[in-house]
Amino acid sequence: MLRALVVDDDRVLADVVAFTLRREGFEVIQAFDGETALQRWAEEQPDLIVLDINLPRLDGFAVCREIRRQSDTPILLLTVRDDEDDIVHGLELGADDYITKPFSPRQLVARAQTVLRRAGKKPARAVRQVGQLTLDPGRREIRLGQGEPISLTPLERRLLDYLMLNAGYVLTAEAIIEHVWGQEGGDRDMLRQLVRRLRGKMARVEDQGDSSAGDLDSAVSPRIETVPGLGYGLVVDSGS
Amino acid sequence: MLRALVVDDDRVLADVVAFTLRREGFEVIQAFDGETALQRWAEEQPDLIVLDINLPRLDGFAVCREIRRQSDTPILLLTVRDDEDDIVHGLELGADDYITKPFSPRQLVARAQTVLRRAGKKPARAVRQVGQLTLDPGRREIRLGQGEPISLTPLERRLLDYLMLNAGYVLTAEAIIEHVWGQEGGDRDMLRQLVRRLRGKMARVEDQGDSSAGDLDSAVSPRIETVPGLGYGLVVDSGS
DNA sequence: CAAACCTGTGACAGAATTGTGACGAAAATC
């Protein structure tokens, strides 16, 4: 899992950023001033840094410079609109990109992914794999082994992503619902439908990918298991 | 060790570029005006030239033309976004690729490496090719195989350029919008229209280029695929 | 055993997304 360090003295904004990134699968670490930021950066070695310019104790530029001196961790600057100087200065110091406040969560995510992709981390291509099942989030499709890929809808992708992330564990319906639909809007009926549809596609993927290699791995196809009264989990039953 | 000549009258920016390239292992030579640039180029015979357009004493175009007259050293142009003319003109004069300011250090490195890699193989400039589809940014037109070229508008060119650069990958609508329109001003409606228009021209190009050579490559024509809920991608489906 | 509950299934319709065509303002071109 990719980890991000969010540095902003405005706690509300920092929380928004953190929430947005977490929803995208990041593990988020926070810092509210420059010195702490450097410290946490050294401790945690995150994959991405979202950095505000105006910071107490040590401003964003200094933080940026110091980090750049030691590593090339991708840095995404938070700046106010219309401050060309800040942007240019920041980029000169080695920041990878910037985003102007106010920004939408979508913009933030897009920037983060762009920066990471350029850095070679390729989160967009960070395929998840469980058994022979592969999920390509950047393309939103699954495939089994070398079989034909089958595309997923946004909700299906989120569900499978979450299940694959916790493969082998059973997740409660509530947890899944909140992860897929967000704070509100979730419903057990909806989850049942979603599981149903995803199962259908996984079965189809299985048919297509299974033909070749009847040797050892062919049977390793994960499936969504129901645990009555609790929720669902992704299991890989090897043969039997 | 590869040597690069960085030409920019903005010393701060020149230093940033130099610093970035040095970190990548280049030996960097600098020049701050056009005449000095030509002189140092003649003396040093660098492997790569990073060239700003606005220069005192002799502008970037003149420098580019002069260098091209004598050699095919890779030239990477520094331009401001939104100045299509500069880009087109520069590429027509023989520059290999361009990068728009402000750019991140990583972008610069990526472009530099691409240009160098290309230079090692063929003398071609910044033509992008996917399947049988060719985009010549210098002329702002596309063609399929040997068919009649069809010209693109600036926005269409940017979109196709971006898609071809990431051929085979699906790009999110946000990422595309940001790349085509910049930080603000993008809109899903606008993107839909742009895709539509580009698709139209690609279809036209297909009609024209398809007539000859019905052998093997005739069917290899990329098309813009839409992934609902995500975005678009350029795919080359080889027959079937 | 029956009732209550949970889960899987299928059909369906509303919502959301995307494709298409037309129009007109703004910009480029002549």
Add this chain to the structure above:
DNA sequence: GATTTTCGTCACAATTCTGTCACAGGTTTG
């Protein structure tokens, strides 16, 4: 200054996605 090109906006059609409902089978509970 007139004409053409470019591009954003709107309205609407087609497609895809997703929530709702009803019902069937199975399990637990009283």
